[in-house]
Amino acid sequence: MSSMLTLAVYSAGIFAAAILGGRLSALATMTHLRTQMLMSLVAGFILAIAIFHLLPHSLAHIPGPGAVNKAVGWTMAGMLLMVFLLRIFQFHRHDFSDEAGDYHGHGHGEEESEGESGTHPRRLLGIAFGLGVHTVTEGVALGTTVRLGATQAGGEILAGMGVFLAILLHKPLDAYSIVGLMKLAGYGPRALSAANVGFALLCPLVALVSFLGVGLLDPFGAATTAGYVLAFAAGAFLCIALSDLLPEIHFHSHDRGKLILALVVGIGLAYALRLVEAAAHGVEGH
Numbered sequence: 001m002s003s004m005l006t007l008a009v010y011s012a013g014i015f016a017a018a019i020l021g022g023r024l025s026a027l028a029t030m031t032h033l034r035t036q037m038l039m040s041l042v043a044g045f046i047l048a049i050a051i052f053h054l055l056p057h058s059l060a061h062i063p064g065p066g067a068v069n070k071a072v073g074w075t076m077a078g079m080l081l082m083v084f085l086l087r088i089f090q091f092h093r094h095d096f097s098d099e100a101g102d103y104h105g106h107g108h109g110e111e112e113s114e115g116e117s118g119t120h121p122r123r124l125l126g127i128a129f130g131l132g133v134h135t136v137t138e139g140v141a142l143g144t145t146v147r148l149g150a151t152q153a154g155g156e157i158l159a160g161m162g163v164f165l166a167i168l169l170h171k172p173l174d175a176y177s178i179v180g181l182m183k184l185a186g187y188g189p190r191a192l193s194a195a196n197v198g199f200a201l202l203c204p205l206v207a208l209v210s211f212l213g214v215g216l217l218d219p220f221g222a223a224t225t226a227g228y229v230l231a232f233a234a235g236a237f238l239c240i241a242l243s244d245l246l247p248e249i250h251f252h253s254h255d256r257g258k259l260i261l262a263l264v265v266g267i268g269l270a271y272a273l274r275l276v277e278a279a280a281h282g283v284e285g286h
Helices: 002-027 032-061 067-089 096-104 121-149 161-184 189-215 219-251 256-281
Strands: none
Touching: 002 121, 002 161, 002 256, 032 067, 032 121, 032 161, 032 219, 032 256, 067 121, 067 219, 121 161, 121 189, 121 219, 161 189, 161 219, 161 256, 189 219
16 A cells, blocks of 8 residues: 555656646746756756666566576667657657757758648647657556565665656656647647646556556566566666757757756766665665
């Protein structure tokens, strides 16, 4: 019951964060620098969660002498899935400021047609699908880690905390993206609100189904499944973090110091959480 309560609290926080991100997008557009600072901090945090949390936990639960190879394989699968989704649906745009518009559009000599700009209805469906699959991956990782924490002594308190915080910080940006694109396409307030609520509910619902599904397995099967899921999620998180960071490295010749500082702060926060988790479980560097 304590694990279920933990998941309920996490789900409520993620739902509220997504609603907030969508509402901000419907009301106004953030400045370019603020968006990029937030993206750098969140991307650094997600990057470190994948390296310091998801990968070590996956290796601890994948059985057999080939655990490292299996974990690496599943991590690569997670990365490739996100790469394919990003390539096909191009759903990971968070910045709608004029500066970003110049960079993504005619500022680089590339006039975009209506179908390529992200505002065509079919294009919006593709973006929604890409963000949906990305969100499902997050929900599966969250539900699995919380269930896994229930099997560890004292694990209920911090179960899935790193994954939860990564989703909590990133989900407003995703909601901001889908609602922002719908706003550019001319959708009314009712449609924007419906899309915002539906998107906000997706991760909590998937997390609940994953939590209950893993709970149906025997302890060994649950731990093994969790190991593979966490390795896959690590790859997906790595790709999402780098997709926010790498394009902007070419874009920004300005504000480099601020953006690097935000990135380092994000990584530092995730590493500090790793130390807290290790202390809570009474182990060194786990």
